[in-house]
Amino acid sequence: MPAKPLKILQVAPEIAPYAKVGGLADVVGALTREFSEAGHDVRSMVPRYGFLQQDDTWEARDEPLAVHLGGGKTEFARVWRMPYRDSPGGVYWLEYDRYFHRHEIYTGPWGSHADNHERFAFLSRAAIDYCHQEQWYPDVIHCHDWTTGFVPVYLNSTEFGTPVAHAATVFTIHNLQHQGLFGRETLDFAGLPQSLFRPDCLESVGLVNMMKAGLYNSTKLTTVSQTYAHEIQQPELGCGLNHVLKFRAADLIGVVNGIDVKEWNPATDKLIPATFTADDLSGKAVCKAELQKAFGLEEAPGVPIFSAVARLFDQKGLDLLAGIVPWLMDSMNIQIVLLGAGDPGLENAFRDLAAKYPGRVGAFIGYNHKLSHLVEAGSDCFVMPSRFEPCGLNQMYSMAYGTLPIVRSTGGLVDTVEQYVEKRGTGTGFRFEHATGEALYYTMGWACSTYYDRPDEFRKLQHNAMTRDLSWKASAAVYGDVYRWAVEARLRGLGIQTGQSLSRAPFKVAG
Ligand code: ADP
Ligand code: GLC
Numbered sequence: 227m228p229a230k231p232l233k234i235l236q237v238a239p240e241i242a243p244y245a246k247v248g249g250l251a252d253v254v255g256a257l258t259r260e261f262s263e264a265g266h267d268v269r270s271m272v273p274r275y276g277f278l279q280q281d282d283t284w285e286a287r288d289e290p291l292a293v294h295l296g297g298g299k300t301e302f303a304r305v306w307r308m309p310y311r312d313s314p315g316g317v318y319w320l321e322y323d324r325y326f327h328r329h330e331i332y333t334g335p336w337g338s339h340a341d342n343h344e345r346f347a348f349l350s351r352a353a354i355d356y357c358h359q360e361q362w363y364p365d366v367i368h369c370h371d372w373t374t375g376f377v378p379v380y381l382n383s384t385e386f387g388t389p390v391a392h393a394a395t396v397f398t399i400h401n402l403q404h405q406g407l408f409g410r411e412t413l414d415f416a417g418l419p420q421s422l423f424r425p426d427c428l429e430s431v432g433l434v435n436m437m438k439a440g441l442y443n444s445t446k447l448t449t450v451s452q453t454y455a456h457e458i459q460q461p462e463l464g465c466g467l468n469h470v471l472k473f474r475a476a477d478l479i480g481v482v483n484g485i486d487v488k489e490w491n492p493a494t495d496k497l498i499p500a501t502f503t504a505d506d507l508s509g510k511a512v513c514k515a516e517l518q519k520a521f522g523l524e525e526a527p528g529v530p531i532f533s534a535v536a537r538l539f540d541q542k543g544l545d546l547l548a549g550i551v552p553w554l555m556d557s558m559n560i561q562i563v564l565l566g567a568g569d570p571g572l573e574n575a576f577r578d579l580a581a582k583y584p585g586r587v588g589a590f591i592g593y594n595h596k597l598s599h600l601v602e603a604g605s606d607c608f609v610m611p612s613r614f615e616p617c618g619l620n621q622m623y624s625m626a627y628g629t630l631p632i633v634r635s636t637g638g639l640v641d642t643v644e645q646y647v648e649k650r651g652t653g654t655g656f657r658f659e660h661a662t663g664e665a666l667y668y669t670m671g672w673a674c675s676t677y678y679d680r681p682d683e684f685r686k687l688q689h690n691a692m693t694r695d696l697s698w699k700a701s702a703a704v705y706g707d708v709y710r711w712a713v714e715a716r717l718r719g720l721g722i723q724t725g726q727s728l729s730r731a732p733f734k735v736a737g
Pocket of ligand 1: 567594
């Protein structure tokens with residue numbers, strides 16, 4: 227019997243490359259592409275922010291979308307469909323200017339937007355009202371992080387008994403540190419009953435916790451690596467929700483992210499000055515020269531460049547790098563490149579280091595997509611001393627470009643970077659255990675000595691890294707399984723027979 231394609235609604239605050247703060251955007255985009263190319267009906271609903279450029283591929287329904295909030299209040303929004311890049315899937319931009327016509331997604335110049343609880347409760351509610359309006363009832367609603375945590379709550383409470391409540395929910399944790407904690411009035415605004423304000427639903431420490439709402443109410447949970455799935459069940463990285471995750475452990479699946487190999491491919495990349503492959507790195511040398519020029523470094527082809535591209539926040543541990551730069555400069559013949567923005571203190575620290583070591587340290591403070599490709603392509607090593615890292619994408623971009631990652635052994639960095647074994651020449655990078663400047667220093671020293679003293683092994687590691695399959699292929703297949711399990715579990719929970727066609731719904735990976 228031919229298997230039935232799934233109707234998949236993704237609800238997310240970001241989608242690459244249009245609205246992106248971090249890797250969540252890349253994942254939402256990749257899933258839109260992978261599943262729609264595999265024949266499923268994929269719609270990804272994301273707010274229409276003020277910085278988005280509308281073009282003639284956008285189409286709006288004439289009729290506005292009525293969004294039903296608490297206290298019998300109805301607000302009118304508009305949904306614009308845009309084809310997602312070159313895939314059959316679509317982005318459904320949710321237009322509601324009062325909440326979304328802004329230049330920042332979560333945080334303005336004075337910190338988090340004060341009405342984030344209303345903004346993201348609105349997104350969740352609108353996603354459900356969209357299904358009702360279109361009479362398009364998804365098999366699966368895939369939610370991403372705390373901003374979408376109310377979607378499964380609506381399905382289990384206010385929507386119960388309506389056709390949209392048949393949808394299974396899959397909730398992906400990209401970063402447990404951000405949970406969306408707000409006052410109880412959030413429930414009144416959202417039109418959710420105060421009876422849900424309980425520790426076994428969405429209350430924690432006397433507040434509404436939108437992440438916890440997603441964790442308790444979704445059919446299946448995923449997070450973005452197997453190691454992080456284990457870590458968040460322990461107190462150290464559980465951010466106060468480890469007991470909830472332990473309770474739901476049987477439904478929690480770690481699925482490591484892939485990378486978009488159409489965009490991050492050194493053999494075809496249009497954003498770098500010369501392309502290259504695992505067997506011919508001559509183009510990488512051209513990129514290195516260009517990178518040295520772009521960051522005002524001495525044009526020294528034989529000196530290894532260690533780089534970092536990241537949001538400058540505590541999670542990423544780049545304060546550890548800033549702290550050891552003088553020590554590195556005194557003892558190793560290396561260059562350092564940083565591309566990042568975030569904590570003003572850390573931004574200034576890197577600016578000061580670039581001024582103190584001209585020609586050897588370069589910093590670009592800001593967000594620059596094109597430059598991030600050049601940094602990945604032109605560097606020799608990539609530094610990621612993360613204190614925690616649910617998955618991390620940059621270590622994989624680095625590997626694809628033959629830039630060896632130096633990573634702390636945490637989360638997805640453990641699952642994606644294989645430790646170098648000297649003399650055997652196996653591995654794809656260098657790992658260390660402790661989040662200290664010393665550990666980072668010695669591991670950078672190890673990479674530096676490999677570069678200078680064992681060039682054949684360095685080359686071998688580059689080859690290993692560049693020939694790894696980092697695509698979405700395997701992980702998308704696992705998501706396909708998770709979707710099917712979630713559909714079956716949801717329908718079983720509602721007492722509905724699933725039958726053959728649903729239990730063997732297809733997943734064929736494109737390409
Ligand atoms: P996170 O989502 O925690 O920030 P990831 O490694 O998953 O970490 O994803 C980060 C993404 O953001 C990558 O695609 C990376 O290239 C990009 N990125 C981060 N900072 C910058 C920057 N300053 N300029 C360009 N791209 C950046
Ligand atoms: C989060 C995590 C990062 C992960 C990304 C995409 O932002 O910090 O490790 O790669 O989400 O899942």
